[in-house]
Amino acid sequence: MTPRLHPFTTLTLAVCAAVVTTAAAYWPLSVAVALAAVILAARHGIAGRVLTAGAVILTPLCLSLLVLHGLFFPEGQTVLAQWGPARVTAEGLGFALELGTRTTACVLVFLLFSFTVSVPDLVSALAGRRIPPQFGFVLASTLTLLPAVAGRLDRIRQAQETRGMVGGRGLLSRLGTLRLQMVPLVLALIDDAGSRAQALDARGFGSPGPRTSYREVADPPAQRLFRAAALVFAAAAVAGRIMASWPAGAAS
Amino acid sequence: MSQPALTIIAPGQAAGRRRRLLEIAGAAAIAATYIFLVLTQPADIANGPASFSALVALGGFLLGAVLLIAAVLPALPTSTVVLIPVALVLNVVLGQLMGSTGLPFYIDAIGTVLIAVLAGPAAGAATGALCSIVWSFFNPTVLPFAAGAALIGFLAGMAARGGLFRRFYLAPVAGFVTGILAGVVSAPIAAFVFGGTSGLGTGAIVSAFRAMGDTLLAAITKQALISDPMDKAIVFTIAALLAYALPRRTTFQFPFVRRYRVLAGKAPAAPDA
Structure with a gap:
C-alpha cells in the first residue's frame, strides 16, 4: 500500500472531517462521512473493532436521542401522532436524525484514527513539536498501563478470594468486596508511580530543554501541504457556518 | 555547555508569568464560551440542529482545556506527572467496578x-482535562467534556486545600457543590453537541422536563442538577475513603498533603527522606 501517513496527517484528517460534518449540519453528508469511515476501516481490516466500539458508544446515545426528541419536542409544529403529553413531530424526528448521524460520523472518524494510529509514532511526532514532553508520556503511559492494570486487578481478586472473599447478594457485602479489591489496587498503583517518578527523574525527565527521539517519523512536504489545505478548508467551513448562523444566534 | 545553567533563572520567571497568563486565558475561554452559549441559545435550537452553538461549544471549551494543560503540565513535578496515567486508569477501572455493583x-x-486530593488543584485540573483527551482514544464522546472534567479536578483540589477532606461528612458536601458547578458547565455540551445525554436513564429525566415545555438547554441543565451533585458526592466520598484507607506513609509523601494538612491525623513520625 501507500507509505505510512504521518500521525498528524491522519489526526488532521479526522479533525477536519468532524469539523466539516458539524459545520455542514446536513444529514446525507454525515451518513456519507460515516460510511467512508467504515469503508476505510474495512480496508485496514479493523471494521469489526471500529463498529463494535462505535456500537457500544452510539446505541444508547441514538436511542436516547430518538426517545427524547421523537416524543418530546415542544418547538415542533407538524404533529404525526400523540399520546397524552408525548407528541411525535416531524421536526423532532428530523432533529434526532441530524444529531444522531452527526455524532455517529464524528465518533466513527475518531475511532478510525485511534485504531489505525501507531502510538510510538504519535508520541515521537509529538516530542518533535513544541508540545510539553509530559503530554506524550501521559498518553503512552496510559495506553500501556491499562492492560497491565486489568491483569493486576485479576490477580488481586484471586488473592482475596483465596483469603475468603465471597461476593454476596446484598449491596453492603458487594461494597465490602469492592473495598477489598480497590484499596490494594490503588495502593499498588500509587506506590509504583512513586518509584517510576524517581527512575524518570534520574534520567532527566523533569529537566527543561529540547528532547531528542530515537524514532524518526518521516513527514514528506506533500503531507504538510495537504494538512495545511485541509485546515484551511475546515476553517472556511466554520467561517461559512458562523456567517450563516450569526444573525439567528445574536437576534435573541 | 554551561549556557543552560546560566540562563535558567530569568527565563524561568518569564515562563512563570506566561503560564499564569495561559491559565487565566484558559479559564476565561471556558467562562466566555459558557456565557455566550447561554445568551444565544433560544433562537438557535428551534431553527434546526444547533451546529453553530456546537462549533462554539467545542471550540471554546477545548481551547480552554488545552490552554490549561499547556499552562499547568510543564510546571508539575515528575511525581505528579506519573500519577496522571494512574488517575485515568483508576477512573476507568473503578468506574467499571462500581458499575458492577448496580448503582x-x-x-x-x-x-x-483522588489525585486532586493528593497533589492539589493544578494537578487535578490537568488530570481531568488530560484524562478526557486520552480517554477519547477509546470513546470520542468524552472529549468535549474536557473543560468540565478539569473543573471537577480543580474544585476537588481546592476543597482538599480548604480542609474539607479532614472531616468525613464534609467531603460529600464538597462533592455536591462541585457537581452543581460541573453539571451546569457541561450542560451546553450535552445540549448542543450531542442534543441530549448519552444515557437512557438521564435521557428519561430530560424528556420529562422537555414534556413540561422547557428549552433543551434548560431541561439538560435541570437534569444535570439532579444527577451530577449526587454522583459527585458519591465520588468524593469514595475518594476520601480511599485516601484514608491508604497507609499514612504513602499519603504523607505528597508535599501538598503535608503542607495544607489535607487529611486528618498526624504525619508519620519519621519522614521518609
Missing part, C-alpha cells in the same frame, strides 16, 4: 478526585 450512577472521576 445507577456514572461514577467516572474517582481517579481525578
Whole structure:
C-alpha cells in the first residue's frame, strides 16, 4: 500500500472531517462521512473493532436521542401522532436524525484514527513539536498501563478470594468486596508511580530543554501541504457556518 | 555547555508569568464560551440542529482545556506527572467496578478526585482535562467534556486545600457543590453537541422536563442538577475513603498533603527522606 501517513496527517484528517460534518449540519453528508469511515476501516481490516466500539458508544446515545426528541419536542409544529403529553413531530424526528448521524460520523472518524494510529509514532511526532514532553508520556503511559492494570486487578481478586472473599447478594457485602479489591489496587498503583517518578527523574525527565527521539517519523512536504489545505478548508467551513448562523444566534 | 545553567533563572520567571497568563486565558475561554452559549441559545435550537452553538461549544471549551494543560503540565513535578496515567486508569477501572455493583450512577472521576486530593488543584485540573483527551482514544464522546472534567479536578483540589477532606461528612458536601458547578458547565455540551445525554436513564429525566415545555438547554441543565451533585458526592466520598484507607506513609509523601494538612491525623513520625 501507500507509505505510512504521518500521525498528524491522519489526526488532521479526522479533525477536519468532524469539523466539516458539524459545520455542514446536513444529514446525507454525515451518513456519507460515516460510511467512508467504515469503508476505510474495512480496508485496514479493523471494521469489526471500529463498529463494535462505535456500537457500544452510539446505541444508547441514538436511542436516547430518538426517545427524547421523537416524543418530546415542544418547538415542533407538524404533529404525526400523540399520546397524552408525548407528541411525535416531524421536526423532532428530523432533529434526532441530524444529531444522531452527526455524532455517529464524528465518533466513527475518531475511532478510525485511534485504531489505525501507531502510538510510538504519535508520541515521537509529538516530542518533535513544541508540545510539553509530559503530554506524550501521559498518553503512552496510559495506553500501556491499562492492560497491565486489568491483569493486576485479576490477580488481586484471586488473592482475596483465596483469603475468603465471597461476593454476596446484598449491596453492603458487594461494597465490602469492592473495598477489598480497590484499596490494594490503588495502593499498588500509587506506590509504583512513586518509584517510576524517581527512575524518570534520574534520567532527566523533569529537566527543561529540547528532547531528542530515537524514532524518526518521516513527514514528506506533500503531507504538510495537504494538512495545511485541509485546515484551511475546515476553517472556511466554520467561517461559512458562523456567517450563516450569526444573525439567528445574536437576534435573541 | 554551561549556557543552560546560566540562563535558567530569568527565563524561568518569564515562563512563570506566561503560564499564569495561559491559565487565566484558559479559564476565561471556558467562562466566555459558557456565557455566550447561554445568551444565544433560544433562537438557535428551534431553527434546526444547533451546529453553530456546537462549533462554539467545542471550540471554546477545548481551547480552554488545552490552554490549561499547556499552562499547568510543564510546571508539575515528575511525581505528579506519573500519577496522571494512574488517575485515568483508576477512573476507568473503578468506574467499571462500581458499575458492577448496580448503582445507577456514572461514577467516572474517582481517579481525578483522588489525585486532586493528593497533589492539589493544578494537578487535578490537568488530570481531568488530560484524562478526557486520552480517554477519547477509546470513546470520542468524552472529549468535549474536557473543560468540565478539569473543573471537577480543580474544585476537588481546592476543597482538599480548604480542609474539607479532614472531616468525613464534609467531603460529600464538597462533592455536591462541585457537581452543581460541573453539571451546569457541561450542560451546553450535552445540549448542543450531542442534543441530549448519552444515557437512557438521564435521557428519561430530560424528556420529562422537555414534556413540561422547557428549552433543551434548560431541561439538560435541570437534569444535570439532579444527577451530577449526587454522583459527585458519591465520588468524593469514595475518594476520601480511599485516601484514608491508604497507609499514612504513602499519603504523607505528597508535599501538598503535608503542607495544607489535607487529611486528618498526624504525619508519620519519621519522614521518609
